[in-house]
Amino acid sequence: MSDSRSLLVLFGSQSGNAEALAAKFAKQASGYGLEAEVADMDGFDLTSLSGRKRVLIVCSTWGEGEQPDNAEELWIKASSAPSGLLDGVNFSVLALGDTSYELFCESGKEWDDKFEQLGATRLVARVDCDVDYDQISQEWAENALAAMAAVDGEGVFHEEMVLAIKESMTSGATGASGEDGFTVPEIKSESISAEISIFRYDPSTSTTGKDTWVCALPGHMSILDVLRTIKSTQDGSLTFRDGAVDDPTTAISINGRHVLPGNLRLESSAPLRNGGISISIEPLNGFEVIRDLAVEHWDLESKRESSKPWMSSVTRQGLNTPQGALGSMNPLIASKLHSMMDIHSYPILHASSDATAYSDDYYGPSIISQSWARRNDPRTAPSKKREIEQLLDSPSGIKAETDFSSIRRQGKGSFIHDALLDCKTSTLARDGFTGRHGKHVWWYTFTIKSSGRVNDSVLYRQVLGPIGLFGNLFSGVTSRMVLGFTRTGGNMINDMLALIAPPAGLGKMPRQFNSSIKNHHEVVAIYNEMDGRF
Amino acid sequence: MKYAYHPGNVAHSGSPEVAESMVPLVKSLGIELTYLDGATSCGAGIIRQVNQKLQLTLNARVFAQAESLGLGILTPCASTAGNLSEDLFLLKSNPILLAEINEVLLKTCGLKFTGDTSVNHLLHVIVDEIGLEKIKPMVVNPIDFRVASYYGPNIQQYGFCGDDDIYDPNYMEQLVQTLGGEPVSWDSRTQSVGAPSLLSEEPTVLKQAASVLNDAKSEGAQMIVSACNLSHSVLDIYQGKASQRTGLRTNIPVVHLCEILSFALGHYNTRYAQLRTRVLVIGD
Known part of the structure; x- marks a missing residue:
């Protein structure tokens, strides 16, 4: 591609709308004498922008003003990029959003500001689109493409040419070719070397293993197409769930990342190392494997059924509208509920918890988040809310989640993570810090107030109680704690002394008493100010 | 290369070998550590379960201490690095929340956090800053x-x-x-x-x-x-x-x-x- 007329159309897309628009505008760009290239923000090298003369950005917004999944990583890099990086770049932004959200088109606004901060020149003002974006986005494209076409090979913008370019386009244009008005160009990448390991399970022999293929495939190929190719050319017995690109049941795990394989390109599935990529494809964890990558979803759906997810609504006052009496809801609550329920794959959300695979009873984040949203829905009847609270407070509810960080790291897990955290806070408050969970959280928080440091000995004693401690004595836990066993720190004789010279606190035995941190009174003051329960 | 040092939650109790081995290690690596003597536990993702703003304020106090030294924070603990990073991200990305937390910090500790510090795990400092070569x-x-x-x-x-x-x-x-x-x-x-x-x-x-x-x-x-x-x-x-x-x-x-x-x-x-x-x- 000749650099003198090149145009980059960069898209950040959650549902595919921005990607489709980017492809459409790239096609239209040829009519303006531009050679357009469409690029996904996912895996895009920020520094490669610095040599560009023309860049269009089409970016959607997810949830409460968040960047779409594929833009998040680039945004983080851009946030720490040095100013001046984009000197000489001419740009314009089309932002997609939904006015029912408080932070409308926030991602596009952020990119617009960021490009300017990094030194780029805005040729056409950003346009913010609501859900009905066809006409407004096309108007933006016509202005933006005309302006980009008026940038010469040296990157100089000739404003006086813009009008002439527009007039020539309107006079001569009869619409792009194609049955539907335009033809979406294919996004193509070079072939890359890939080492693809796939989990195999044969139920007839109950054997598991991995098969590995080393091959060269086009980088733009979706993982689903990779699986289809392997099945049709290499091993017809390979089993996986096939379907549309957004079919939630097709979900699999790639290097521990839970994805819909039709939505992920091979080149974006793993980092490029030593000239190639290496991926390990596994079935989603937390589900029973039927064969190879195909998992059984019935258990999750059965749990969902047992959670009684249906609505029992309360009688509410309606609003008189020209369409008749309609129920209404505070937009902030509506937006929050919408975000909690806007899940593109419940199996992926279920698998995002590392605990679901090891706890048969745990409902998992998929059902818990759905129940929590229902619990916070003002349309839900009070009796139904109490029923949901019983489910959330039960041993199979939110308490069964062992580590929220595993949920946070998967895709859009951050929002669900925060919602589940609220759910746990609510459960603990209702429980009054009883039981092991309540005691654990209460004593942990209390020991920090006491000295600024966690006191493991107090925690063990208060949470496990004498029976639990006795159990640890015979299960080897205490002896390993004393001896350090495979760990190497401290002097072993000190650990032995802990047995005969309590209090413990020597060697690797947790201390009975902590020394306070410097300015400990500040910590006490913070607690007194923020939470009188401790 | 200077950092403010947070040893992690259990380096003083259950994992003393980590705190011990850090001492000669950082000398060899040429890292100068300033101990955050007043740093609290990062909360280990537990305090936020009962009161998220309490954990945020405790960690904002730690950030403010590091900021006053003009240093980023270094820790050898992934749990601490993750929890501190999560709270730092929240505070930096939400000015209204930061102002609310700063109000408490000022009242209780006379401190203010502006967002000018970073959280670093030892592993990333070694690979990204020092270099494996x-x-x-x-x-x-x-x-x-x-x-x-x-x-x-x-x-x-x-x-x-x-x-x-x-x-x-x-x-x-x-x-x-x-x-x-x-x-x-x-x-x-x-x-x-x-x-x-x-x-x-x-x-x-x-x-x-x-x-x-x-x-x-x-x-x-x-x-x-x-x-x-x-x-x-x-x-x-x-x-x-x-x-x-x-x-x-x-x-x-x-x-x-x-x-x-x-x-x-x-x-x-x-x-x-x-x-x-x-x-x-x-x-x-």
């Missing part, structure tokens, strides 16, 4: 074992893991190779072992820990090197119990990144000799 000539005792590197989920998040990949990290594998070891490829390296719920959900946590330990053994590892103080002690202390509950083979030495680095750079030779013996005794 500088570590290689410093190696005195090669770690000539097959090593499974354990990251856990806390630091493997957007913006928390330097330039490493979130789902397919290889910083620790590169480091192990630099130290003379043979990195083992295994799937469980970013899996949680449920450390925040060890005492409250023990049956599930034991299965999680057993699965991670067994995966490392199955892939031929002779030891696990952990980037997390908390997971490190769970994986070691609960090995026997995890095996009893699950029937899986779980016996494998588990050491912290700080320990293995300090051994390789010539510190604690006796301990390293003990570790080598344990690898031989415990190995299949």
Whole structure:
């Protein structure tokens, strides 16, 4: 591609709308004498922008003003990029959003500001689109493409040419070719070397293993197409769930990342190392494997059924509208509920918890988040809310989640993570810090107030109680704690002394008493100010 | 190279070997640490379960202390790095929340946090800042074992893991190779072992820990090197119990990144000799 007329159309897309628009505008760009290239923000090298003369950005917004999944990583890099990086770049932004959200088109606004901060020149003002974006986005494209076409090979913008370019386009244009008005160009990448390991399970022999293929495939190929190719050319017995690109049941795990394989390109599935990529494809964890990558979803759906997810609504006052009496809801609550329920794959959300695979009873984040949203829905009847609270407070509810960080790291897990955290806070408050969970959280928080440091000995004693401690004595836990066993720190004789010279606190035995941190009174003051329960 | 030092939650109690080995290690690496004597526990993801703003304020106080020193924070604990990073991200991205927290900070401690600090795990400082090429000539005792590197989920998040990949990290594998070891490829390296719920959900946590330990053994590892103080002690202390509950083979030495680095750079030779013996005794 000749650099003198090149145009980059960069898209950040959650549902595919921005990607489709980017492809459409790239096609239209040829009519303006531009050679357009469409690029996904996912895996895009920020520094490669610095040599560009023309860049269009089409970016959607997810949830409460968040960047779409594929833009998040680039945004983080851009946030720490040095100013001046984009000197000489001419740009314009089309932002997609939904006015029912408080932070409308926030991602596009952020990119617009960021490009300017990094030194780029805005040729056409950003346009913010609501859900009905066809006409407004096309108007933006016509202005933006005309302006980009008026940038010469040296990157100089000739404003006086813009009008002439527009007039020539309107006079001569009869619409792009194609049955539907335009033809979406294919996004193509070079072939890359890939080492693809796939989990195999044969139920007839109950054997598991991995098969590995080393091959060269086009980088733009979706993982689903990779699986289809392997099945049709290499091993017809390979089993996986096939379907549309957004079919939630097709979900699999790639290097521990839970994805819909039709939505992920091979080149974006793993980092490029030593000239190639290496991926390990596994079935989603937390589900029973039927064969190879195909998992059984019935258990999750059965749990969902047992959670009684249906609505029992309360009688509410309606609003008189020209369409008749309609129920209404505070937009902030509506937006929050919408975000909690806007899940593109419940199996992926279920698998995002590392605990679901090891706890048969745990409902998992998929059902818990759905129940929590229902619990916070003002349309839900009070009796139904109490029923949901019983489910959330039960041993199979939110308490069964062992580590929220595993949920946070998967895709859009951050929002669900925060919602589940609220759910746990609510459960603990209702429980009054009883039981092991309540005691654990209460004593942990209390020991920090006491000295600024966690006191493991107090925690063990208060949470496990004498029976639990006795159990640890015979299960080897205490002896390993004393001896350090495979760990190497401290002097072993000190650990032995802990047995005969309590209090413990020597060697690797947790201390009975902590020394306070410097300015400990500040910590006490913070607690007194923020939470009188401790 | 200067940092404000947060040793992690259990370095003063359950994992003293981490705090001990950090002392000679940072000297060898040329890192100057200023101890945050007034730093509280990071909350370990537990305090925020009961009161998120309480944990945010406690950590904002730590950030303000580091900021007043003009330093970024360094910690050898992945759990602490993850929790602090999460709270730092929240405060930096929400000016209204930051103002609210600062109001409490000012009233209770006379402190204010403007957002001018960073949280860094030792691993990322070594690879991104120091550079592995500088570590290689410093190696005195090669770690000539097959090593499974354990990251856990806390630091493997957007913006928390330097330039490493979130789902397919290889910083620790590169480091192990630099130290003379043979990195083992295994799937469980970013899996949680449920450390925040060890005492409250023990049956599930034991299965999680057993699965991670067994995966490392199955892939031929002779030891696990952990980037997390908390997971490190769970994986070691609960090995026997995890095996009893699950029937899986779980016996494998588990050491912290700080320990293995300090051994390789010539510190604690006796301990390293003990570790080598344990690898031989415990190995299949």
